Amino acid sequence: MSDTQVRLTQMVTSAGCAAKIFPHILSEALKGIEWATNANVIVGFEGKDDAGVYKINDELALIHTTDFFTPVVDDPYLFGQIAAANALSDVYAMGGTPINALNILAFPQKEDLSILKEILKGGADKVKESGAVIIGGHSIDITNIVYGLAVTGTIKPENIKGNNTAKPGDKLILTKALGTGILNNVIKFSALDDKYYDQLISSMIRLNKNASECMVLFNANACTDVTGFGLAGHSMQMAQASGTVIRFYVNELPVLPGAEWAIGENYLTRGDKSNREYTKDFVVSSGNINKTKEHLLYDPQTSGGLLISVPEENANLLLLELHKRGDIFANIVGDVSDASDEYKPGTIVFDYN
Ligand code: CO
Ligand code: CO
Numbered sequence: 619m620s621d622t623q624v625r626l627t628q629m630v631t632s633a634g635c636a637a638k639i640f641p642h643i644l645s646e647a648l649k650g651i652e653w654a655t656n657a658n659v660i661v662g663f664e665g666k667d668d669a670g671v672y673k674i675n676d677e678l679a680l681i682h683t684t685d686f687f688t689p690v691v692d693d694p695y696l697f698g699q700i701a702a703a704n705a706l707s708d709v710y711a712m713g714g715t716p717i718n719a720l721n722i723l724a725f726p727q728k729e730d731l732s733i734l735k736e737i738l739k740g741g742a743d744k745v746k747e748s749g750a751v752i753i754g755g756h757s758i759d760i761t762n763i764v765y766g767l768a769v770t771g772t773i774k775p776e777n778i779k780g781n782n783t784a785k786p787g788d789k790l791i792l793t794k795a796l797g798t799g800i801l802n803n804v805i806k807f808s809a810l811d812d813k814y815y816d817q818l819i820s821s822m823i824r825l826n827k828n829a830s831e832c833m834v835l836f837n838a839n840a841c842t843d844v845t846g847f848g849l850a851g852h853s854m855q856m857a858q859a860s861g862t863v864i865r866f867y868v869n870e871l872p873v874l875p876g877a878e879w880a881i882g883e884n885y886l887t888r889g890d891k892s893n894r895e896y897t898k899d900f901v902v903s904s905g906n907i908n909k910t911k912e913h914l915l916y917d918p919q920t921s922g923g924l925l926i927s928v929p930e931e932n933a934n935l936l937l938l939e940l941h942k943r944g945d946i947f948a949n950i951v952g953d954v955s956d957a958s959d960e961y962k963p964g965t966i967v968f969d970y971n
Pocket of ligand 2: 684
């Protein structure tokens with residue numbers, strides 16, 4: 619644990635990607651507004667993809683995304699790194715390369731400014747690791763601490779890995795272990811044992827850069843990152859956008875050490891409930907439901923991994939490459955199939971067998 623005097627997680631009401639506005643409330647607000655578009659908008663609002671993509675010419679498109687949230691951990695330097703890794707992730711989920719970023723910052727200026735400096739240093743170091751540069755930002759003085767980035771990336775238009783191109787027959791690979799939401803909640807309400815804390819932190823500060831390069835190398839068909847809507851929510855968006863059915867082998871899902879313990883201790887986030895609500899019309903369970911594992915499917919992830927839909931013949935090679943480059947929790951966790959009489963398009967099957 620860190621030894622900062624002020625506990626950052628005590629200064630805010632809800633933390634990380636678990637602080638998202640509930641999806642049904644957000645879609646209500648977005649409804650009825652005419653969002654202007656043009657022929658250069660390759661990826662916009664419609665498919666709930668990770669980032670917007672704007673075509674400059676046949677060789678170049680820009681990927682735009684932003685993510686910011688309140689502290690998930692008490693150490694400001696780690697919080698800065700986590701927020702930056704999380705914001706960069708949506709560029710990686712599209713198969714792109716981040717080139718620059720802007721800081722987004724809210725901070726009560728009466729507080730210790732060394733905290734602010736550490737947050738910004740964490741963000742700066744993580745962006746540097748990605749190869750991108752921070753070229754500006756904006757800050758406001760309010761009572762909550764918020765930090766994140768607006769990120770721009772580049773990609774050749776034909777190489778975009780959307781969430782709408784998962785193909786029947788594909789295997790699904792998840793590159794990071796589940797459980798960050800619930801473990802962050804333990805940090806907020808009590809203390810997390812060192813043996814769990816260290817692996818949680820190293821997972822959240824890890825860039826999805828290698829994972830993204832690997833999925834491009836092995837011709838993935840589709841990709842998204844798993845963040846606030848949990849595995850259930852983000853995979854449902856992928857299945858809906860692709861018009862397919864996604865099946866998860868629940869027992870193959872990677873889980874962070876301590877997450878199942880924390881579920882047993884009832885450290886559930888509010889996202890657990892709202893993600894269930896969000897996905898309830900599309901989730902089907904098969905086999906005997908394991909209640910502990912079920913919570914992991916809805917756990918909102920902060921700086922979660924990539925969910926990669928890859929042709930079956932490349933799945934094992936991709937997995938090997940991911941392990942080799944340090945994504946140690948990566949695993950083949952499911953597959954994609956056609957919709958049927960039994961399962962409508964967009965269905966997520968959680969198979970407990
Ligand atoms: Co995303
Ligand atoms: Co995002």
